[in-house]
Amino acid sequence: xxxxxxxxxxxxxxxxxxxxxxxxxxxxxxxxxxxxxxxxxxxxxxxxxxxxxxxxxxxxxxxxxxxxxxxxxxxxxxxxxxxxxxxxxxxxxxxxxxxxxxxxxxxxxxxxxxxxxxxxxxxxxxxxxxxxxxxxxxxxxxxxxxxxxxxxxxxxxxxxxxxxxxxxxxxxxxxxxxxxxxxxxxxxxxxxxxxxxxxxxxxxxxxxxxxxxxxxxxxxxxxxxxxxxxxxxxxxxxxxxxxxxxxxxxxxxxxxxxxxxxxxxxxxxxxxxxxxxxxxxxxxxxxxxxxxxxxxxxxxxxxxxxxxxxxxxxxxxxxxxxxxxx
Amino acid sequence: xxxxxxxxxxxxxxxxxxxxxxxxxxxxxxxxxxxxxxxxxxxxxxxxxxxxxxxxxxxxxxxxxxxxxxxxxxxxxxxxxxxxxxxxxxxxxxxxxxxxxxxxxxxxxxxxxxxxxxxxxxxxxxxxxxxxxxxxxxxxxxxxxxxxxxxxxxxxxxxxxxxxxxxxxxxxxxxxxxxxxxxxxxxxxxxxxxxxxxxxxxxxxxxxxxxxxxxxxxxxxxxxxxxxxxxxxxxxxxxxxxxxxxxxxxxxxxxxxxxxxxxxxxxxxxxxxxxxxxxxxxxxxxxxxxxxxxxxxxxxxxxxxxxxxxxxxxxxxxxxxxxxxxxxxxxxxxxxxxxxxxxxxxxxxxxxxxxxxxxxxxxxxxxxxxxxxxxxxxxxxxxxxxxxxxxxxxxxxxxxxxxxxxxxxxxx
Numbered sequence: 001x002x003x004x005x006x007x008x009x010x011x012x013x014x015x016x017x018x019x020x021x022x023x024x025x026x027x028x029x030x031x032x033x034x035x036x037x038x039x040x041x042x043x044x045x046x047x048x049x050x051x052x053x054x055x056x057x058x059x060x061x062x063x064x065x066x067x068x069x070x071x072x073x074x075x076x077x078x079x080x081x082x083x084x085x086x087x088x089x090x091x092x093x094x095x096x097x098x099x100x101x102x103x104x105x106x107x108x109x110x111x112x113x114x115x116x117x118x119x120x121x122x123x124x125x126x127x128x129x130x131x132x133x134x135x136x137x138x139x140x141x142x143x144x145x146x147x148x149x150x151x152x153x154x155x156x157x158x159x160x161x162x163x164x165x166x167x168x169x170x171x172x173x174x175x176x177x178x179x180x181x182x183x184x185x186x187x188x189x190x191x192x193x194x195x196x197x198x199x200x201x202x203x204x205x206x207x208x209x210x211x212x213x214x215x216x217x218x219x220x221x222x223x224x225x226x227x228x229x230x231x232x233x234x235x236x237x238x239x240x241x242x243x244x245x246x247x248x249x250x251x252x253x254x255x256x257x258x259x260x261x262x263x264x265x266x267x268x269x270x271x272x273x274x275x276x277x278x279x280x281x282x283x284x285x286x287x288x289x290x291x292x293x294x295x296x297x298x299x300x301x302x303x304x305x306x307x308x309x310x311x312x313x314x315x316x317x318x319x320x321x322x323x324x325x326x
Numbered sequence: 327x328x329x330x331x332x333x334x335x336x337x338x339x340x341x342x343x344x345x346x347x348x349x350x351x352x353x354x355x356x357x358x359x360x361x362x363x364x365x366x367x368x369x370x371x372x373x374x375x376x377x378x379x380x381x382x383x384x385x386x387x388x389x390x391x392x393x394x395x396x397x398x399x400x401x402x403x404x405x406x407x408x409x410x411x412x413x414x415x416x417x418x419x420x421x422x423x424x425x426x427x428x429x430x431x432x433x434x435x436x437x438x439x440x441x442x443x444x445x446x447x448x449x450x451x452x453x454x455x456x457x458x459x460x461x462x463x464x465x466x467x468x469x470x471x472x473x474x475x476x477x478x479x480x481x482x483x484x485x486x487x488x489x490x491x492x493x494x495x496x497x498x499x500x501x502x503x504x505x506x507x508x509x510x511x512x513x514x515x516x517x518x519x520x521x522x523x524x525x526x527x528x529x530x531x532x533x534x535x536x537x538x539x540x541x542x543x544x545x546x547x548x549x550x551x552x553x554x555x556x557x558x559x560x561x562x563x564x565x566x567x568x569x570x571x572x573x574x575x576x577x578x579x580x581x582x583x584x585x586x587x588x589x590x591x592x593x594x595x596x597x598x599x600x601x602x603x604x605x606x607x608x609x610x611x612x613x614x615x616x617x618x619x620x621x622x623x624x625x626x627x628x629x630x631x632x633x634x635x636x637x638x639x640x641x642x643x644x645x646x647x648x649x650x651x652x653x654x655x656x657x658x659x660x661x662x663x664x665x666x667x668x669x670x671x672x673x674x675x676x677x678x679x680x681x682x683x684x685x686x687x688x689x690x691x692x693x694x695x696x697x698x699x700x701x702x703x704x705x706x707x708x709x710x711x712x713x714x715x716x717x718x719x720x721x722x723x724x725x726x727x728x729x730x731x732x733x734x735x736x737x738x
Contacts, residue, residue, distance in 0.1 A: 062531030069495020
């Protein structure tokens with residue numbers, strides 16, 4: 001066991017995959033000598049050289065598009081998009097090309113491209129630096145989306161993404177980059193399947209599903225609820241596409257109440273998808289409507305008011321009270 | 327290099343100015359250098375660099391170029407007819423662009439990898455793609471139809487210019503592969519796009535990446551003068567080949583209706599790319615004689631006079647004149663080419679009718695490379711749903727009554 005931050009865990013995960021496969025390479029803006037704006041790739045260019053840790057021109061479509069070509073020629077590119085709000089110049093390449101290549105080639109071609117995107121708010125930043133666009137990608141068949149919430153998962157999930165034959169987007173909770181935790185670099189343990197949800201805390205009265213940056217918030221809310229005598233189960237979703245509905249459904253069948261929280265706007269979001277599936281699979285177990293705690297239907301607000309926008313402990317507790325009142 | 331097309335003089339608002347500028351752009355500006363070896367009258371000219379390449383072509387190769395061009399034109403006619411008869415949803419004709427495609431495709435080596443747009447049927451022929459397979463996409467039974475790994479000819483890409491960064495990335499892969507396993511055979515990548523797609527941002531980003539990493543890639547732009555109904559003058563105010571200068575690699579305009587010049591220039595460019603000297607942009611100056619697709623009506627946006635001027639520069643006619651004048655081919659050869667074309671057409675017609683309609687289960691299977699629970703769940707639902715119809719149909723048969731659901735899912 002080693003204690004490290006999420007950023008360091010991803011760094012170590014990338015180092016392991018670069019060392020393990022000569023056809024893995026990293027691409028992105030400022031990922032070389034600078035080590036990325038969040039230093040996630042710090043030191044890697046020195047170890048693996050500029051052919052494998054590639055500082056690219058400043059062009060997101062070019063990054064994703066050339067990564068597709070590299071994957072077609074037998075390589076495993078890991079692209080870094082500098083910030084969530086800057087992925088959109090590459091949106092066309094991701095949705096019309098990357099996601100469809102395997103399907104449109106009738107299974108003849110695979111494009112194992114990994115796209116790392118630091119996402120989410122709470123860092124007091126400027127426009128386009130705090131967004132959560134995961135639902136826009138989850139709607140696209142052909143790609144997988146995962147998001148670690150702790151260093152151990154971060155270390156293993158980045159490597160599992162590289163090993164996957166399908167394209168994978170890894171949304172990295174940027175405000176948790178400095179969150180420390182124990183990492184077992186010898187074995188993934190319960191994190192062997194990157195697409196499985198984890199029950200982080202058991203409970204009997206309600207379930208809270210969270211992912212990425214809100215996992216610690218959901219756990220804190222569960223602790224606070226416990227003080228009021230409510231037993232709350234917390235699930236770290238980990239994978240946004242596919243979603244581990246089996247784990248979520250099993251929990252709701254036990255607790256009867258579900259709250260889903262994410263930073264992304266609730267409208268058209270992952271929470272709505274989970275609510276719909278759970279109502280299909282566990283309708284008779286539900287004691288209350290599935291409630292969502294998420295962002296508002298507005299562009300991500302300016303930093304000085306982002307605290308009013310982001311789901312926090314109190315907003316999760318407020319939803320919990322409403323659910324328990326049914 | 328000539329500096330600018332006369333078209334830069336118009337302000338873009340006056341219709342007559344615009345037509346005049348377009349006419350000049352279409353005919354070619356004599357101030358813009360263009361590599362041409364085989365003139366429209368069928369005589370062979372000279373070029374300080376490329377005559378040497380032309381000299382290497384023996385009679386067999388030249389006859390092969392003609393046979394290829396005639397074959398693909400015949401194929402184009404057949405595919406258009408199949409669309410008119412309702413056998414294809416859409417067809418994208420290439421007539422007029424045979425020299426650009428056969429000349430460049432025949433200049434590629436088997437180890438090179440080719441990224442087409444969606445009109446490169448001639449290039450497909452040179453890469454040994456079964457032309458009947460090529461029609462799968464247009465018949466609606468596949469989004470691909472051939473195996474790119476077997477032909478090194480990628481699938482058609484319908485989102486314009488989206489394949490250009492793929493080509494550069496593939497070329498970057500070749501660079502790295504040669505370092506990992508420096509065994510010998512050097513390869514390059516060639517990517518096709520048109521004058522319309524040249525305006526897409528992906529072309530710009532691709533050329534920046536290609537230049538920055540000195541990728542072994544040749545950008546082959548067929549300037550066929552029309553992006554559906556919009557003329558080249560709306561896409562560019564300078565010759566497209568000049569754009570290469572801005573990226574720091576060579577750009578060459580070649581007479582796209584001259585198969586000998588296209589072959590020479592492409593061979594030069596691919597050699598250069600394989601040697602790792604630089605990317606190259608080739609602008610093949612040609613013309614889409616037919617419609618953009620079978621859904622298009624060119625009479626709404628361009629004059630018959632313009633079309634006639636380009637028909638006079640026909641790529642097949644000029645090569646036929648040359649072959650006959652030089653005594654390199656006789657009547658028997660041209661009769662054989664015609665017979666071969668008709669045979670191909672018959673094969674394509676027959677095979678198209680026989681193309682198997684896929685099962686939607688294949689779409690479930692190919693959405694992801696690895697197992698996916700949502701796909702599995704939806705497939706299971708679909709199987710149950712379909713089986714329900716089958717039960718109903720069987721029940722109806724047993725009781726001797728007419729089933730209400732004997733089509734659709736029941737027939738699966």
